[in-house]
Structure formats: C-alpha cells, structure tokens
Amino acid sequence: MSSTPYRLPDTDPRNTATIGKSVKIIGQIFTKEDLYVDGDVEGTIESQENKVTVGPNGRVQASIRAREVVILGQVQGNVEAADKVDLRKDAKLVGDIASGRISIEDGALFKGSIDIRRRSRKPVRKPVVGAPSPVPAGPVVASPVPAGGFGIKR
Amino acid sequence: MLPEKLRSFFTAAAGQNAAGGPGSPAGVSRVVPAGSFSARPSFHAAAPVTRQSRGLEQFFFNIRDIVGLSILDLSGATQENINFLTSLGHKIYSQDMMRSLDEAFGRDPAEQTNPSRIDYFLRTNFDYQPDTFDGALLWDSLQFMGPALLNATVDRLHDLMRPKSYLLAFFNAHDRVTEVMSHAFRIGDNQTILLAERGMRPTAQVFNNRNLEKLFGKFETVKFFLTRESLREVIVRR
Numbered sequence: 001m002s003s004t005p006y007r008l009p010d011t012d013p014r015n016t017a018t019i020g021k022s023v024k025i026i027g028q029i030f031t032k033e034d035l036y037v038d039g040d041v042e043g044t045i046e047s048q049e050n051k052v053t054v055g056p057n058g059r060v061q062a063s064i065r066a067r068e069v070v071i072l073g074q075v076q077g078n079v080e081a082a083d084k085v086d087l088r089k090d091a092k093l094v095g096d097i098a099s100g101r102i103s104i105e106d107g108a109l110f111k112g113s114i115d116i117r118r119r120s121r122k123p124v125r126k127p128v129v130g131a132p133s134p135v136p137a138g139p140v141v142a143s144p145v146p147a148g149g150f151g152i153k154r
Numbered sequence: 155m156l157p158e159k160l161r162s163f164f165t166a167a168a169g170q171n172a173a174g175g176p177g178s179p180a181g182v183s184r185v186v187p188a189g190s191f192s193a194r195p196s197f198h199a200a201a202p203v204t205r206q207s208r209g210l211e212q213f214f215f216n217i218r219d220i221v222g223l224s225i226l227d228l229s230g231a232t233q234e235n236i237n238f239l240t241s242l243g244h245k246i247y248s249q250d251m252m253r254s255l256d257e258a259f260g261r262d263p264a265e266q267t268n269p270s271r272i273d274y275f276l277r278t279n280f281d282y283q284p285d286t287f288d289g290a291l292l293w294d295s296l297q298f299m300g301p302a303l304l305n306a307t308v309d310r311l312h313d314l315m316r317p318k319s320y321l322l323a324f325f326n327a328h329d330r331v332t333e334v335m336s337h338a339f340r341i342g343d344n345q346t347i348l349l350a351e352r353g354m355r356p357t358a359q360v361f362n363n364r365n366l367e368k369l370f371g372k373f374e375t376v377k378f379f380l381t382r383e384s385l386r387e388v389i390v391r392r
Contacts, residue, residue, distance in 0.1 A: 087231075102236060110231035113224075113247045116240040 021057040035066075038073070048082075056090065063095075071108075078112075202350040204342060208379045209387030211345035213289065213322045214242075216389070223288035226314075228295050234340040234348065235291075247287065251295035252336055252352060254279045259303075261355060266300035275303065280310045287314055290321035293339045297325045300358040304369065312372045315392040325361035328384035332356060361386065 016034040019025060023039035031047045038055035045052055045064045052066040058073035069081045071091040079085055081099040089107035096113045104110065217223060221243030227235055230250030239246050258275040259265040266272065290311060296304060315321065326334045333356045340348040359365070363378060363386075370376050370390045379387040 102240075104231050104233050104236065106232075108231070109250070109253075111249055113245060114231070114236055114240065115245045 019058075021055070029062075054091075069099075202340075202348050204346055204348050206345055207347050207387060208345070208381075209322050209324070209389055210341070210347060212377070212379070212389050213291070213320055214344040216320045216391075217289055220288075224286055226287045226290040226292075228291065229293050229339040232338070232340045234342070238341040238343070244289075247282070249279060251279070251292075252298070252338075252355075255295070255298060264300070266303040266358070269302075272303050272306050276306060276310050280307070280314060282314050284313050285316045288316055288319045290315060290319075291339070292321055292323040294324040294326075294337060296323050297334070297357055297361060298336065298355050304358065308369055309372070312392065317392055318374075319392045321390045321392070323388045323390070325366065325386045325388060326357065326384055327361055327380065327386045329360045329362070 016036050017031055018036045019039045019041065021038040024042075025040070026042045028043050029035070029041065029045045029047075031045075031050065033047075034051045034053070035045065035047050036053045036055060037045070037058045037060060039057070040059045040061075042061045044062050045060070045066070047066040049067055051068040051070065052064055053070040054060050054064075054073045054075055056072045058071075058075075060073070060075045061077060062075075063077040063079070064075065065080045067081065068083045068086070069079050070086040070088065071079075071093055072088045074092040076094050078095045079093065079097050079099070081097075083099070084101040084103065085097050085099040087093060087102070087104045087108040087110060089105040091105075091108040091110075093109070094111045096115070097110075098115045098117055100117055102114060102116065223244045224247060225239055225244045226247045226249070227239070228249050228251035229235065230253070231246075231248040236246060236248070254275070255261075258271060258278070292311075296307065299307060311321065328334075333354045336352045336355045337349040338352055340350070342348050361369075366378070366386070366388060367376055370388075373390045373392055375391040377389045377391075379389075381387065
C-alpha cells in the first residue's frame with residue numbers, strides 16, 4: 001500500500017536529490033544529479049548536466065541553470081536550460097527564460113522574456129542592401145519596407 | 155524585475171487563465187470568415203475561433219526577412235505564440251495584460267484614474283529600458299483602459315519601442331456598447347489568429363479614427379483596418 005504524499009514527476013528517486021516541502025534553503029546549490037525542489041529556496045540553483053524540477057509546493061526565488069528545468073510550482077528568477085524548460089499547469093514563473101526549447105501548458109503563468117537558443121544555430125546577419133555596415137546591436141533588415149507600401153491615414 | 159512585480163504576481167487573486175482558456179489549435183471548432191469578430195456573453199463557454207487578421211498580416215509583413223527582434227506579446231504566454239515567434243528567430247517578452255489590469259485596478263475603468271496606481275502599474279508591467287522592443291502585439295488590451303491610464307501606457311510604449319518599429323492593437327469601434335468581449339489571442343500563422351473568450355469587460359471610451367490618431371500622435375504613422383462588426387485593427391509605426 002502506497003502512502004506517497006506526492007508523485008515525483010518524471011524523476012527517478014534513486015538518482016534525485018530532494019528538497020522536501022518543509023525545507024528552506026538560502027544560498028547556492030550545486031548538484032551533479034537531478035534535483036527536485038518542493039520546498040523554499042533563495043539563491044541560485046545550478047545543475048548543468050542534469051534536470052531540476054520545482055514541485056507543486058516549491059517556492060524558488062533563485063536563478064536556475066540546468067540541462068532541463070521542469071516547473072510545477074512558483075519561481076522568481078531567471079531560468080537557463082541547455083535543453084528544455086517545461087512549465088506545467090499551475091506553474092508560475094516571473095523571470096527570463098533562455099533555453100533550447102520551451103513547453104508551456106495551458107494554465108501556467110509566465111511573465112518575462114523567452115530566448116530560444118538553438119545549439120547549432122549561428123547568428124544570422126543578413127546584409128542591408130546598399131548599407132555599408134550593419135547597425136550594431138540592432139535588428140538586421142534584409143529588405144526595407146517599400147515606400148508607399150504602408151498606407152498612412154492621418 | 156521589480157520586487158513589486160514579483161509580489162503582485164504571486165499574491166494576486168486567481169485571475170484569468172494566462173493561456174486563454176481550454177483547447178488547443180487542434181480543438182478549433184468553427185471558423186469565422188475574414189473580418190468578422192465573435193463577441194458573445196461571458197457566461198457562454200465558447201470554443202476558440204479562428205479569424206483572419208489583416209493587421210497581423212501587415213505586422214509580420216513589416217518585419218519580414220528580419221531576425222533577432224524583440225517582440226512584446228501582451229496576450230500571455232501561449233505555446234502557439236512562442237512557437238511562431240521563435241520560429242521566426244525572435245525573442246518574446248510575454249505578459250498577460252488583462253491579468254495585470256485586474257491585479258492593479260480591478261475591472262472598473264473608473265479605478266484607473268489614480269495617478270499613483272497608474273505609476274505602480276507602469277512600473278510593474280513596463281519596467282524595460284527605452285528602445286527595447288522591435289514590435290508589440292498589444293491585441294485588445296488598450297481598449298479596456300481609461301483615458302488617463304491609456305495615455306500613460308501609450309506614452310510608455312512610445313519610449314520602450316525602437317524607432318521604425320510597429321505595434322498591433324485591436325479596438326472595438328462601436329460607439330454604443332459599454333462592454334465588449336475580451337479575448338486571448340494565439341497566433342495560427344502570419345495572418346490567422348485563434349481567439350479564446352475571456353469574458354465581457356467594460357470599455358473605457360469610444361475609439362474612432364480621430365481618437366486613435368490623437369492617442370498615437372507621438373508615433374510616426376497609424377494605419378487602420380476596419381473590419382465587420384466595428385472592429386478596428388490598428389498598425390502603428392513608432
């Protein structure tokens with residue numbers, strides 16, 4: 001008979017460090033195994049080669065850097081994942097996401113920016129026709145909007 | 155991110171579904187002809203509808219062949235919008251403006267006159283450096299703002315958007331309605347949107363061409379697409 005109070009989603013408990021829901025940690029967390037956070041964490045979480053999961057009871061005020069990040073609870077802070085960020089239903093994230101992929105379920109709340117970083121992608125810089133050099137730090141325009149192509153009504 | 159923003163986000167009462175309701179693109183149940191706009195009472199749990207949008211088409215036409223732009227999307231984070239915009243090589247700044255309005259002012263436009271609350275609203279929702287955005291998808295959010303809040307928000311957007319960038323906004327142009335349906339907007343493709351109803355909301359003012367031209371007076375150009383059912387799609391160039 002199982003008495004497990006909650007399910008660890010997509011994690012193998014044998015290879016996962018767990019911060020229980022009654023635990024609060026202030027500081028920096030570095031781990032070389034998967035991490036499941038169901039308590040409170042303030043600081044930073046780093047698990048470059050592994051997965052970090054913020055459980056439904058988790059309240060994280062920290063930047064998170066990992067291979068994969070799954071959020072079911074609440075996170076304040078930037079999230080960086082080499083592979084994927086997964087926001088599940090009822091997840092709340094305030095912060096910027098930088099990741100190879102992102103998945104957001106209906107019902108998840110997110111406020112911030114999303115920057116998809118494709119591993120093999122090189123910066124695409126198309127030359128501006130007739131321009132001597134690209135504008136630094138700005139968008140690159142391959143073909144300008146044609147004059148008169150934008151009907152103006154004032 | 156400001157602390158106020160974080161606090162309000164986590165302490166606010168349950169608001170609207172950021173994703174804009176149930177269903178997925180695959181769950182589209184009906185298609186509305188181009189130019190039409192579905193508005194029904196909020197108590198009717200309607201299925202999302204797809205709709206052609208000339209304004210959206212123009213918006214993406216204006217930024218075609220450009221990559222690496224920063225696009226502000228005020229409809230809340232949805233998988234569809236993220237996939238579409240990132241597939242074009244852009245970076246998204248996502249925010250659920252309807253939820254933010256509810257958190258700051260409730261649903262009564264009369265509450266949107268307090269200068270300190272307006273200032274708080276701007277600090278918590280538009281805390282970006284000047285010239286951050288290359289495009290903004292405002293959808294229908296502006297039409298639910300009272301004049302004071304609306305002018306302050308548009309002024310702030312003017313500061314945040316880069317010169318020659320574009321914003322897209324929708325306004326109900328009917329001058330005899332006091333409330334209209336609000337929607338969550340998901341991008342189907344560069345000219346198709348999927349709308350999920352989010353309930354009726356009081357409109358703060360009437361939006362005709364003259365009002366809109368005055369509202370966006372600091373911007374370079376304003377272009378209107380008047381569709382059926384008194385919906386104005388507006389493309390504004392910074």
